[in-house]
Amino acid sequence: MNIPFLDKWRARHQTERSPLGTFFDRDPKGAAELLAECELLRARAETAGVRLDDTPRSLGALDQLPPRWRDDPEELPWIGNDAGLYLGTVLVRTVPGAVWRLRPDGQPVVRLASGREFDVVAAGLDWATTGTPELSQVYAEAAER
Template sequence: MNISFLGNWRKKHGLAFGVAVFSDGDHDPEGVAELLSECELLRAQAHQAGIELDDSAASLEALDQLLPRWRDDEESLPWLGNDVGLYLGSVIVRTIPGALWEIWPNGHPVVRLTSGREIDVVASGHTWASSGAPELSQLFAEVSEGEPDAHLPRRKP
């Protein structure tokens, strides 16, 4: 839908973006990880481009090679940015031992590493979706570089 005053408002004020997760108090890390890994819009676009998102670092490299056709679509850009950030977080959580999703009191999901460092993957996803830099594979490499045993396959608990 193209509404001229809305487009002008967005140019002046920017797009609101973000993801919030709220709970009734019970914290199920597996359930949160599963919920945040859905990323339907990103998975659909990757599938159309012939890319399999298998929660690996290699899939991040493949995403970095996509032509950024979505940047012209003001409607889907913030949603795609959310999905990209959540997918990046899912790859980190599933491949780096000890990494887990942390939900801030305001509902914002971040990834917490064993070092205590918190990564705002949603903000990183929005930056990547809008500019392509830094690359997702580069972000992953930087995150995993400082973590002990990040190069080892993650074991299931």
């Protein structure tokens, strides 16, 4: 069905930046802090005795956790998302020149000084689902560039 006013509305709204994109532009440090929260992952890690201190060492500790979240299909994607955001947080805080960036689809990625981008959320979801690649391995690959 062709409804002309809807075509104009869609075109106008598809070109507008998302509120998160506007927030990234206006306050990149605040956006980075928001992405670093990872509440569910931090809670599960704390319960397991792992302290997430935003260092590469903590990624290795996460890799060693028993993947109990795989038993809960509702929790699995949330843990994966948080793991990716935590990986991104560690990259941004420890790798010189690494910054958060939003892709046009709204997905947060980490851009390295070289210009290479890492879809950390996808990496976190893979890790949560299968255990590979390990978060520390993704970090090492990104940090060596």
